Amino acid sequence: MEEKKQLYPLQFIPIASKSPWGGDALIRQLGKDFVEADEEGNEHHLSTEDRIGESWEIADMGFRDSLVSEGWLAGNSISDLMETYLDRIVGEKVFNQYGRQFPLLIKYLDINDKLSVQVHPDDETAIARYDSLGKAEMWYIMDVKPGARIYAGFKREVSAQELYDRCQAGTVEEILNVIEPAKGDAIMMKPGTVHAADGGILIAEIQESSNLTFRLYDWGREKNPATARPIHLAEAMDIIDYGAFDPSCWIRASEEPLRTLVDRQELTVTEMRVKEPLRIDAENSGVFHVYMCVEGEVSIQQPHPDPAGGTAMDNILLKRGSTVLIPADMGEFYIVPRSAGSVVLEATAGLHEAPDSYINPDTEAFLEGEDYEGLENEDGGKN
Helix, strand or coil: CCCCCCCCCECECCEEEEEEEEECHHHHCCCCCCEEECCCCCEEECCCCCCEEEEEEECECCCCECEECCCCCCCCEHHHHHHHHCHHHHCHHHHHHHCCCCCEEEEEEEECCCEEEEECCCHHHHHHHHCCCCCCEEEEEEEECCCCEEEEEECCCCCHHHHHHHHHHCCHHHHEEEECCCCCCEEEECCCCCEEEECCEEEEEEEECCCCCEEEECCCHHHCCCCCCCCCHHHHHHHCCCCECCHHHEECCCCCCEEEEEECCCEEEEEEECCCCEEEEHHHHCCCEEEEEEECEEEEEEEEECCCCCEEEEEEEEECCCEEEECCCCCEEEEEECCCCCEEEEEEECCCCCCCCCCCCCHHHHHHCHHHCCCCCCCCCCC
16 A cells, blocks of 8 residues: 655745735735736736735635645645645644635735725524534734724614614714724624724735625715715625624733633634743644744744654744645644744634534635625735
8 A cells, every 4th residue: 555645834825915005015014926817828027016915824715725835745635635645734633623725814904094894604694594613713913003093893782773874874984893903902803793904014814714704884985976986885794793892802912821712613713922942742732833933933843753763843934924734634833933922823613513504605706796796805906
């Protein structure tokens, strides 16, 4: 029997998503090199002049799939990996729950201008209506300019009628809860939480593998034919949490070496301040791990047998703004600090019972569906 080839830490080619609220930080601060093809197939590099709102780091969405950048799997999409290696990538428990779709969507965001006022559905609603996962997401603040703000939930309990009327009148900002974020803060955007942002915020985002966004208000852009994008106010009325914002969802910055930021049925995120080498055994954990370097620089070191009979180490450098996927059956590896103050986020999927109706949705077909046109993420000029 042929010996199975050992999987390794997987990095992917970042995908740029232009947005009216994007800026230049993904290129200028994180050093992203985005390549885009025109209608004739000619490739060119995007520049700081392009309004890039998002860098999709790991995406298995059908219409937009990440490609492996290095190693013997280079050029394969993450959907190819899920099709070929199945539970070896995500772990048996995760595979049994989510099937052949990678369960998380990993991004970096540059919110340089006003992000539309929006909301995401939970799993139950998304599965029943759109045969898709819902969209729980966590924002980790990597950098923030003075005066920047995040809107999350409401200052007080509101009614559906009041929210609807205020979105129509352009006064919704008056009832939104305002957060003045600091570097190192994390905010859990539960499904149903109305949210927006403005003013210069660099974010690491970890979310469910879903592209469902309902836009409620677009700061007046929707009234200008040159900038108008669809509004989904009527569709969103019954998925919104109209109560006051839960302050426990705002996790303030801390110097703790290791702390759980989010532990929910949809996703789990841990902040790790890497001051000394950490040994992790992925195979014994039984699940995949995604690591995002949000400060400093670390290396991922994987031991393997040396031809001379000893042990050698493969070494992958993670700079600020880099991401890596550790397959579930990769075995042991080490996270080694390369600079003082290095911080990484560790993310994996939540493990809960999903309704039987959810079976690896055809996201591309959904997005092209006439009935639900425009219900997608903040990209492509649609949101």
